Structures are given as C-alpha cells and as structure tokens.
Amino acid sequence: MSQTEREVRVRFAPSPTGPLHIGGVRTALYNYLFARQHGGKMILRIEDTDSQRFVPGAEDYINEALAWLGIGIDEGVREGGPYGPYKQSERRDIYREHVKMLLDAGKAYFAFDTPEELNAKRAEIPNFQYDASTRGGMRNSLTMSAEEVKNLIDGGTQYVVRFLVEPGRDVEVDDLLRGKVTIKSDILDDKVLYKSSDDLPTYHLANIVDDHLMKVSHVIRGEEWLPSAPLHVLLYEAFGWSDTAPQFVHLPLLLKPDGKGKLSKRDGDRLGFPVFPLEWHDPFSGDTSRGYRESGYLPEAVVNFLALLGWNPGDDTEVMSMDDLIRKFSFEHCSRSGAKFAFEKGKWFNHTYLQATSDAELAQLFKPVLEAHGVNVGDFSDDYITRAVGMLKSRINFVDDLWAHAGFFFKAPEEYEAKSIRKRWTPDMPANMAALIELLAVQPDFSAAVLEPIVLKWIEEKGLHLGNVMNAFRLAVVGECKGPHMFEITELMGKDETIKRIEAAIERIQPVE
RNA sequence: GGCGAAUUAGUGUAGAGGCCUAGCACGCCACCCUCUCAAGGUGGAGACUCGGGUUCGAAUCCCGGACUCGCUACCA
Numbered sequence: 001m002s003q004t005e006r007e008v009r010v011r012f013a014p015s016p017t018g019p020l021h022i023g024g025v026r027t028a029l030y031n032y033l034f035a036r037q038h039g040g041k042m043i044l045r046i047e048d049t050d051s052q053r054f055v056p057g058a059e060d061y062i063n064e065a066l067a068w069l070g071i072g073i074d075e076g077v078r079e080g081g082p083y084g085p086y087k088q089s090e091r092r093d094i095y096r097e098h099v100k101m102l103l104d105a106g107k108a109y110f111a112f113d114t115p116e117e118l119n120a121k122r123a124e125i126p127n128f129q130y131d132a133s134t135r136g137g138m139r140n141s142l143t144m145s146a147e148e149v150k151n152l153i154d155g156g157t158q159y160v161v162r163f164l165v166e167p168g169r170d171v172e173v174d175d176l177l178r179g180k181v182t183i184k185s186d187i188l189d190d191k192v193l194y195k196s197s198d199d200l201p202t203y204h205l206a207n208i209v210d211d212h213l214m215k216v217s218h219v220i221r222g223e224e225w226l227p228s229a230p231l232h233v234l235l236y237e238a239f240g241w242s243d244t245a246p247q248f249v250h251l252p253l254l255l256k257p258d259g260k261g262k263l264s265k266r267d268g269d270r271l272g273f274p275v276f277p278l279e280w281h282d283p284f285s286g287d288t289s290r291g292y293r294e295s296g297y298l299p300e301a302v303v304n305f306l307a308l309l310g311w312n313p314g315d316d317t318e319v320m321s322m323d324d325l326i327r328k329f330s331f332e333h334c335s336r337s338g339a340k341f342a343f344e345k346g347k348w349f350n351h352t353y354l355q356a357t358s359d360a361e362l363a364q365l366f367k368p369v370l371e372a373h374g375v376n377v378g379d380f381s382d383d384y385i386t387r388a389v390g391m392l393k394s395r396i397n398f399v400d401d402l403w404a405h406a407g408f409f410f411k412a413p414e415e416y417e418a419k420s421i422r423k424r425w426t427p428d429m430p431a432n433m434a435a436l437i438e439l440l441a442v443q444p445d446f447s448a449a450v451l452e453p454i455v456l457k458w459i460e461e462k463g464l465h466l467g468n469v470m471n472a473f474r475l476a477v478v479g480e481c482k483g484p485h486m487f488e489i490t491e492l493m494g495k496d497e498t499i500k501r502i503e504a505a506i507e508r509i510q511p512v513e
Numbered sequence: 514g515g516c517g518a519a520u521u522a523g524u525g526u527a528g529a530g531g532c533c534u535a536g537c538a539c540g541c542c543a544c545c546c547u548c549u550c551a552a553g554g555u556g557g558a559g560a561c562u563c564g565g566g567u568u569c570g571a572a573u574c575c576c577g578g579a580c581u582c583g584c585u586a587c588c589a
C-alpha cells in the first residue's frame with residue numbers, strides 16, 4: 001500500500017513525567033495540522049512505561065494544555081476510539097504477547113545482567129555496548145542453557161528481554177524531511193524491549209507495537225528520536241510489518257534563545273518567559289512554573305508563534321489562524337535545523353492578536369488584573385473599563401500590561417514620577433494648576449472635542465508654555481508623563497475626578513527650584 | 514570517544530544553478546506624527562561558516578574542515 005493513499009493517522013505520545021514542554025506542544029501542533037489537513041485522525045497516547053518517573057497530574061495537564069490551545073484529539077484515553085486502550089500501562093497483555101512473538105522467532109532473548117553488572121562493564125570497558133560483540137560474554141539466554149534460563153525465570157529472578165540486532169547490515173530510515181538516512185547495524189545495541197521488574201515494555205517496543213496496532217500512518221516526532229529510528233525500522237521488520245510501517249518525520253528541536261543546547265525550563269526562569277503552556281505545580285518539590293496561559297498569552301498567538309518556529313508557509317505571511325495553518329501546513333516548508341526559541345517574537349504575536357481582540361473582550365480579561373491590584377471592579381462600569389482598555393491596548397503585549405498603562409484610570413496616582421516633577425513642576429505650576437481647576441470647574445461639557453480648544457486657548461491667553469502646562473496637567477492626573485491624548489483621558493475620567501487629582505497634586509508635589 | 518543530523522543578518526526565516534545589488538518579520542537605530550509615552554508611517558545598520566571542486570555561472574550541486582545540536586540507560 002502506498003503511503004499517499006493510506007488514511008492519515010498520527011499520534012502525539014507524551015510521557016506523563018511532568019508538564020508538557022513547549023517543544024512537545026509544537027510537535028503536537030504539527031501532528032494536528034497534518035492530520036486535519038488530510039482529514040485524518042489525531043491520536044493522543046499516554047506513554048507511561050516508565051513507572052519510576054510517573055508524575056501525578058501530568059496526564060490531566062497534557063489534556064488541559066492541548067484543549068486550551070485548540071489542538072483537538074480524535075482518539076485517546078478520554079476520547080476513546082477503536083484501537084484502545086490509549087494508555088500504555090493498560091496494554092500490558094498486548095506487549096507481553098508481542099514480546100513472546102519476538103522471543104519465539106529468535107529475534108529477542110532474555111538477559112539477566114543486573115544494572116550493577118552492566119555499570120561495572122561500562123566502567124571497565126570504554127564504549128561498552130551490549131551487542132553482537134559482547135553478548136556472548138554476558139548472562140543471557142544465548143549463553144545459558146534452556147534449563148538454566150527456565151530455572152532463573154521460574155525462581156523469580158528479574159530479567160529483561162533484549163532485541164537481537166544482527167550486525168553487518170545497513171539500515172535505512174526514510175525520513176520525510178531528511179531523505180534516506182543510512183546507518184550500520186553494528187553501532188546499534190541490543191536494546192531492552194521489556195523489563196520484568198515492572199512488567200512493562202520500554203519505549204521502543206511499546207511504540208512500534210502501538211503504532212502498528214493503531215494503524216499510525218506518520219510518526220511525527222522530535223529529532224532526538226532520529227538515532228533510534230533504525231532500531232525501530234528493524235523492529236518493524238522483525239514483526240513482519242515493514243509493508244505498513246509508518247512514514248517517519250523527525251522535527252528539528254527548539255533551542256535556547258541565547259546560548260547553546262536545547263530549550264529548558266531554566267532558560268525560561270532566567271530570561272523571563274514560560275516554557276510550559278499552562279502553569280504547573282510540581283507535586284514533589286512544590287515549585288510553580290509559569291505557563292503561557294497564566295502569563296497572559298492568547299492560545300491563538302501561541303499556536304501561530306509556535307507554528308512558525310520551524311515551518312513557514314512559503315511566502316511572507318506570518319499572522320495565521322489555526323484554519324490558515326491547517327490549510328497551508330506542509331513538511332516541504334519545514335526547517336531541518338534547530339530553532340532558537342525567539343520568545344521576543346512570541347510577545348509580538350501576542351501583541352498582534354491582542355489588537356484583534358475587541359475592547360469589550362479585553363475589558364473582561366482585564367478585570368481580574370484590576371482586582372489583583374486592589375481595584376473594586378464594581379466601582380466602574382463595563383463601558384468605562386472598555387473605553388480605558390481601547391485607549392491603551394495598542395501599547396500592550398499582554399493583558400497584564402494594561403495595568404501599567406491604564407491603571408491610572410482606576411486608581412489615582414499615589415506618587416509622582418521624580419524626573420517629570422523636576423522637568424515640569426516648576427515653582428509657578430501650583431498656581432497655574434489652581435487656575436486650571438477654576439477653568440475646568442465651570443465647564444459643562446468635558447468631551448475632548450469641546451474641552452481641548454477651551455484649555456488650549458486659555459493656555460495661550462495666559463501666555464503659558466503649552467508643553468509645560470500640559471505635562472504638569474498630565475503628571476497630576478496620571479502620575480507620570482505618558483499615556484494617551486490628555487483630553488481623551490479627561491473625557492473618560494470626568495470632571496470631578498480630574499479636578500480631585502489636580503488638587504491632590506498641588507497638595508502633594510513639592511516644586512523643585 | 515562513536516554515530517547521526519544540521520549550518521542565510523542578533524533572532525525566526527525566504528531562497529531548490531543565472532530573476533540575489535540576497536527578500537520578509539521580530540529586535541535595534543533615526544526621522545515623521547505629537548502636550549507626553551506608546552502605537553503607526555518612512556528610512557537605516559545588519560547575513561549566505563570556511564576550504565576545495567563541478568559549471569560559462571553556486572547561497573543553491575559534490576567533497577573536506579570547523580562549529581552547533583541530538584543520541585550513545587532496565588528515560589522517553
């Protein structure tokens with residue numbers, strides 16, 4: 001059967017060993033885009049074959065993160081499906097059966113070497129590898145009699161099952177991104193396929209068996225798997241499944257934004273950006289890691305940003321919705337080299353998506369931020385919040401930034417920026433501001449269109465300096481010399497609050513000589 | 514060490530032998546706008562890892578060096 005006419009079935013197969021890494025999210029996204037584009041199925045398989053590293057809560061986290069990002073799952077633990085169970089720890093019988101198949105066919109064997117013995121070997125022999133050149137000197141079913149092996153196993157001795165790799169062969173991996181990658185089977189070791197200690201297979205066996213049974217057509221995963229892909233090819237062959245083996249696609253990795261190496265949690269802490277989609281509370285250490293969601297990123301922005309880290313649509317388009325991405329995605333335009341994690345650009349994407357969000361919607365998102373800063377949201381109408389947000393949103397990257405820019409609309413300044421005081425709050429200014437209050441107090445209409453010409457004319461008639469007066473005015477109302485057009489501020493804030501703030505400023509700011 | 518994969522401005526990338534005087538975006542700088550700060554507009558600095566080939570012609574193809582990343586577990 002040709003790859004092209006096969007039903008597209010892809011899987012994202014994370015291990016529940018902690019929060020989903022942002023690199024994993026991108027892998028999931030590419031799988032999803034490819035599946036949707038081809039009208040195929042997206043499978044979420046939980047690979048919990050490492051009982052040692054299992055972390056409670058990690059599986060829920062994965063589900064929640066993918067849901068938040070809009071990466072839909074067709075078949076999985078929660079969704080069900082025709083090829084379940086979708087959690088590897090619930091597939092023990094299947095793996096046992098398949099291990100036996102390999103054993104019976106002479107393509108795998110029992111090994112009794114303890115971890116200590118293996119470590120000793122590695123310490124003793126440089127570049128020790130469990131393979132054709134060394135297996136003859138180890139404790140396994142190839143060097144022991146059948147009876148001895150049986151006694152050991154019946155006696156409860158722990159063992160592993162290793163894959164028997166034939167040396168002297170060229171193993172070819174066909175990768176959609178990298179073409180044919182050939183490696184010599186000699187450099188492969190006899191990988192552990194199954195461990196009796198927890199009655200669970202290792203990744204390699206479980207992965208091949210499940211992908212086959214779940215009829216996976218394309219294995220789209222990180223580049224860290226490329227070195228073991230030849231082993232996987234050999235496993236498909238050993239099972240006699242080569243004809244229906246999936247097409248491999250090994251995606252380049254996400255690297256540190258600055259230095260060298262792959263992106264890690266520490267980079268995020270160090271440089272101030274999240275590396276996890278959602279906030280994560282480590283159940284063991286009690287540590288909390290920031291998430292994109294909690295940091296104020298919109299899921300659409302994260303998806304767009306991530307999609308472009310290693311892929312491009314072939315033209316200069318950058319802002320794309322999920323539907324756009326599904327339509328345009330192609331491995332043809334996937335990069336083959338690792339991408340440094342450009343989180344600054346991620347901010348820009350969020351900025352861009354925030355601009356496309358309605359003021360009213362943004363106002364709702366802003367409310368919790370206001371509350372967090374001690375503002376009683378009930379004191380302000382939705383309309384007031386919406387208009388304040390509309391005035392400032394062009395300068396924010398995150399919803400949280402709204403506080404720094406629009407907070408003054410909700411809380412009068414408690415202090416005034418020293419530098420602006422020195423520059424603008426000249427000794428004559430308290431008197432000027434007092435006079436301004438008199439002028440404002442008698443204005444029946446505080447709309448910008450009406451008030452602006454009146455105040456400007458007043459400044460001119462008094463022979464005052466426009467910049468100085470306006471900035472002092474601004475300093476009194478905002479607390480610093482920045483923000484939207486002054487008369488838009490006063491229009492929204494209203495006469496009473498404006499005058500109150502100028503009075504407070506006169507009272508509190510000490511003019512500088 | 515072994516094996517594999519990569520290598521275009523600070524970053525993400527376009528580029529598939531002549532269309533490249535190497536395009537776009539983020540970031541950076543300047544100017545415009547302006548009561549301020551942003552946003553926006555305009556402009557600017559900034560790159561084909563290095564050698565060898567192949568070719569009339571190479572960022573694009575081949576070989577080698579360098580550097581980077583990954584793997585080298587009874588982890589995935």
